[in-house]
Amino acid sequence: MSKQELDKQFESIDFRERLGLLKELGHLAHRLLMNHYGKIESYEFKGEVDIVTVADKAVEKAVVERITALFPDDSILAEEGGTHRGRSGWSWVIDPLDGTTNFAHSYPFFAFSCGLRYNDDTRAGLVEIPVMRETFFATKDGGAFLNEKPIAVSTVNCVRQALLVTGLPYFRAKVMDELFAPMRQVALKGQGLRRGGAASVDLCYVACGRLDGYFEIGLKPWDMAAGELIVREAGGRLSDYRGNPFTIFGKELVASNALIHNELIEEVLNPNE
DSSP states (O other), X not given: OOHHHHHHHHHHHHXXXXXXXXXXXXXHHHHHHHHHTTXXXXXXXXXXXXXXXXXXXXXXXXXXXXXXXXXXXXXXXXXXXXXXXXXXXXXXXXXXXEOHHHXXXXXXXXXXXXXXXXXXXXXXXXXXXXXXXXXXEEETTTEEEETTXXXXXXXXXXXXXXXXXXXXXXXXXXXXXXXXXXXHHHHHHSSEEEEOSOHHHHXXXXXXXXXXXXXXXXXXXXXXXXXXHHHHXXXXXXXXXXXXXXXXXXXEEEEEOSTTHHHIIIIIISTXX
């Protein structure tokens, strides 16, 4: 067996072990989030409008402890500061509670999100939506699933018939014109626009066909690491606002069913060019 074949075999074994942990983390986060849901009496501000609750901290602490116990040399990038740089090549990109503001107000649109990457390539992603009892999951070249059933993006082929979703970044006071110009175009040309408040859920809803497209600025890697793979594996497309290749470290995101992607970029996001 060649060194390349041997490396691939070991990588496959490593992947299967981590895949099992990824699913375990989804169950763990589900339980912890539901233990706190509806019981938040106070929260801290991280910025002008960005908040953190005891639930964010509890989930991140439990998840990070579990990962480091089993794979101490893996890297971790987590929203609330649980960051660790390892040397294994594997990394976990974690949002312990995506949609914290929703959660703090007992609004049931929130999720746990975790992307598993190897050498900067996302290999698996899981988004757990506790109140809805929905687990979205994907592996690279392995398809996308909702509660273990295959999912696919919608077949809507024009913005006029599309239900779209967007978000408002925490620094929105500085970019009001940039934010609301696309919303105006959707009002004129689209079927409807929603604002959910949890990027990972928005991405999953595009992946399963509930939504046809999604655009937002100012996201962080942990908002997108799991959901972007789920969209790709469901047959969708991702880019920045100009149609350039997507990266989880970018500042713009457009996700769609692929059929409306070019029109979404040209007619909604850049209508005057």
